[in-house]
Ligand SMILES: Nc1ncnc2c1ncn2[C@@H]1O[C@H](COP(=O)(O)OP(=O)(O)OP(=O)(O)O)[C@@H](O)[C@H]1O
């Protein structure tokens with residue numbers, strides 16, 4: 001703290017005495033000091049000066065006003081005395097005119113911006129030397145050589161300048177006394193100078209401290225108010241009153257700071273009921289331990305948006321040290337939470353997908369065996385045999401089981417879709433035929449396809465599945481009847497729509513809407529509905545795969561789903577698929593299988609490679625019965641050996657893809673190198689392989705997805721041969 005010097009002191013300026021360097025008065029010229037007058041003469045005036053100046057400083061008067069008052073007061077002490085204060089800029093070199101009520105204005109203007117130097121008049125030199133410089137006669141003093149003309153023009157002859165220093169010795173400016181005739185200071189002058197520099201130092205330093213404080217405050221204010229978070233100071237307790245909240249609260253929660261501070265219940269009121277226990281527990285812990293307050297919870301904004309916040313606070317004592325307060329920051333972490341959810345969801349999908357993919361191979365092989373044996377049994381039974389119908393049921397069960405595997409793979413997005421340019425209306429019309437039977441009499445069904453619909457790219461079979469899954473869910477949601485509406489529309493989504501719907505990009509879409517007047521869903525159900533195996537239905541009534549499948553198919557088709565639902569008010573699913581411009585052939589509905597009467601036969605030679613004995617035997621026997629010559633191999637090594645023995649008489653390689661040692665693909669590549677005309681038909685129990693044969697480039701190849709019927713095998717083989725014939 002600065003000690004204010006109320007009593008005039010003799011000798012060099014007190015500030016200089018406190019600094020390390022002692023600074024004796026230096027006379028620039030040889031003019032002698034005048035004799036010292038009676039100090040009591042001005043002591044009364046000086047204490048008056050102190051009082052006045054102090055009052056001004058305390059009253060927050062502007063700095064120039066304080067300095068002017070000091071100068072004016074000193075001017076009055078001696079007839080002909082004129083004083084001035086120059087302030088040193090931060091660069092440490094430039095002096096600025098600040099106060100000089102008695103000096104000519106023009107002169108003050110001329111010396112404004114004066115540069116410090118070894119021969120820069122009295123003031124410039126005093127700062128340079130960091131000590132008092134007394135020039136008794138400007139006209140002949142070398143320090144004034146460059147400036148005397150200016151001073152003399154204004155009738156100034158003597159100038160004694162003393163640096164004004166801060167408490168810690170930093171030079172702040174100069175205090176100078178001028179006379180219009182050559183003169184040296186007497187003891188009283190020195191007293192006055194010491195007094196004035198001390199007062200000026202206090203005033204300047206205080207002013208700078210105020211400016212520093214203002215700058216620091218504005219820095220912190222801008223930091224607090226521009227952070228992407230809400231800063232606050234509040235009393236402890238769930239309903240402790242809030243003392244400060246930063247203005248970001250308005251853009252985040254829709255309350256002005258004043259509104260927020262006006263009620264201490266705002267905080268708890270805005271936290272979602274199901275998250276309040278989190279905030280309360282953190283609050284309790286904080287009160288007990290006084291350690292960092294930390295909680296993540298959701299709050300409802302005034303517009304009804306749910307936002308996630310991370311709340312972190314530390315303990316703070318009130319200015320009087322009595323009350324404990326919380327000083328904290330609320331970060332909006334909604335986006336982070338959304339991404340976490342998405343990540344969790346996709347990890348779950350990935351895990352189920354891997355599981356499904358893993359079992360699909362073995363499972364489909366088993367189905368294949370069941371199907372083939374069942375086919376053989378059925379062939380041996382006459383149509384009116386009582387077991388003929390049972391065999392038909394077995395076949396249906398196999399088909400359902402195969403479709404379940406496909407569903408598992410579809411929602412985990414591992415299913416290989418066969419997307420094609422599609423008229424969704426045609427798919428809808430096809431499904432609508434089934435819906436009547438499916439949904440029962442007490443539900444009113446309205447199917448409203450748009451008159452013209454843009455084309456989309458999707459797998460028609462999967463889109464049928466999507467509509468069916470949604471319709472069945474709606475049926476289940478309306479056990480006592482209701483209304484089910486399915487419609488299609490072209491929509492153009494603009495920027496504004498995209499902004500308010502997460503993950504949507506603007507553009508043209510075909511919208512499929514399925515809405516019902518059923519029981520609806522609460523927020524909890526809605527948050528989970530797309531999760532695989534999530535169901536609210538009784539055991540045996542739902543697998544929880546319906547919406548997961550819908551989600552997988554739609555995502556894989558480049559579209560997105562929007563759901564609105566309210567308990568007891570019904571549910572609306574909106575599916576958007578991007579419009580496709582391609583002038584590709586339009587498929588009006590999923591390809592229906594047309595079964596010709598007889599299984600096609602052949603006489604070619606087939607190298608059959610399959611590690612599952614049951615399947616190899618079945619397929620081999622079937623092909624043999626239908627005219628083919630079949631070479632059996634249990635793996636790739638045996639196949640290579642057989643092929644070597646048989647030369648180039650092999651027309652078709654029929655092989656499993658996944659086999660130990662040499663896989664189907666490698667085998668095909670090695671064999672076709674020396675037999676470029678040989679056809680290849682892969683059998684696969686794992687759907688990732690079931691894309692078209694052109695994947696194996698350069699081969700006349702195709703893939704048959706297990707489980708397949710013997711009939712479709714025969715057809716596939718024939719079509720491979722026929723295709724190659726016609727391409728020749
Ligand atoms: N239209 C709807 N109205 C009300 N709740 C619905 C609706 N659609 C889905 N749900 C809710 O979402 C859950 C999950 O649906 P999803 O289709 O994935 O499985 P599921 O219908 O229970 O079983 P699955 O479709 O596999 O037989 C349902 O159990 C139900 O609680």
Ligand SMILES: [Mg+2]
Nearest residue numbers: 469473546547
């Ligand atoms: Mg369902």
